[in-house]
Amino acid sequence: MQFGPLKLKRCRYGWMLYSGPYIGVCFDRYGEYSEAEVAMMRRFLKPGDTAVDVGANIGDLTVPLAGIVGATGRVYAVESNPETFNVLCANLALNGIKNTRPINAFIATNPNVETGGPWGPLAYTGDVWKPQFLALDHLDLTTCHLLKIDVDGKELEVLKSGVGLIERHRPILYFENDVQAASAELLAFAFGLGYELYWHPAPIFSSTNFFGDPVNHWAPKNLLSLMVIGVPRERELVIADLRSAKNPQEWWTG
Numbered sequence: 001m002q003f004g005p006l007k008l009k010r011c012r013y014g015w016m017l018y019s020g021p022y023i024g025v026c027f028d029r030y031g032e033y034s035e036a037e038v039a040m041m042r043r044f045l046k047p048g049d050t051a052v053d054v055g056a057n058i059g060d061l062t063v064p065l066a067g068i069v070g071a072t073g074r075v076y077a078v079e080s081n082p083e084t085f086n087v088l089c090a091n092l093a094l095n096g097i098k099n100t101r102p103i104n105a106f107i108a109t110n111p112n113v114e115t116g117g118p119w120g121p122l123a124y125t126g127d128v129w130k131p132q133f134l135a136l137d138h139l140d141l142t143t144c145h146l147l148k149i150d151v152d153g154k155e156l157e158v159l160k161s162g163v164g165l166i167e168r169h170r171p172i173l174y175f176e177n178d179v180q181a182a183s184a185e186l187l188a189f190a191f192g193l194g195y196e197l198y199w200h201p202a203p204i205f206s207s208t209n210f211f212g213d214p215v216n217h218w219a220p221k222n223l224l225s226l227m228v229i230g231v232p233r234e235r236e237l238v239i240a241d242l243r244s245a246k247n248p249q250e251w252w253t254g
Helices: 023-030 035-042 062-069 082-094 155-161 163-169 180-192
Strands: 006-011 014-018 050-054 074-078 100-103 146-149 172-176 195-203 224-232
Touching (some): 014 023, 014 082, 035 062, 035 172, 035 195, 062 082, 062 100, 146 155, 155 172, 172 180, 180 195
Parallel strands (some): 050 074
Antiparallel strands (some): 172 224
């Protein structure tokens, strides 16, 4: 079904309203988005847990997260762009999701940070409303089991805004790290929080997708999200199937 620039389809985790060249194409062709990321987060969450999704976009990963933690769990879904946030809320409503709190805010340590990025100066904040700024620490969570961050190069600022939360609750960290020039500082900060780090290159296409479409739209290059999993050192948990990051200067070379 078409609603202006948006489409609506029944997808792997429910009804999804979507548009766009990446997430939109995935839902339109495959009925899912980046199932490799969903599978990774599923490994570290159980019913009743609490997850924070920073950079929730339209809910492409928020909706499956809500299902993973179940009715007794909680998801805090943070999206800074007002128009995208409206679609996020629509997707939560379309699927009757009650365990997720959507938050329209730009996560940062203070309101003077640079809000522009690779998608333009207003991509994160929209061109009508001024952004509301929020530090993760101000969420005042009583528990947090997983913190997922995908904000196109501003992951370090998000981590800095949540040092108190991370120190109190020691969640699994799952953050994007695909800007090589910013990688060393980001990894060094995560190491400094007392985490062991692992690379997770997550392809957004899966041949076993919900719609059964075998054609990779992005072939021959398989488009992926370059993610990093962070495990608190005190857990002494080894992720044997992922390559560990040994030092901040290291970069994923495939």
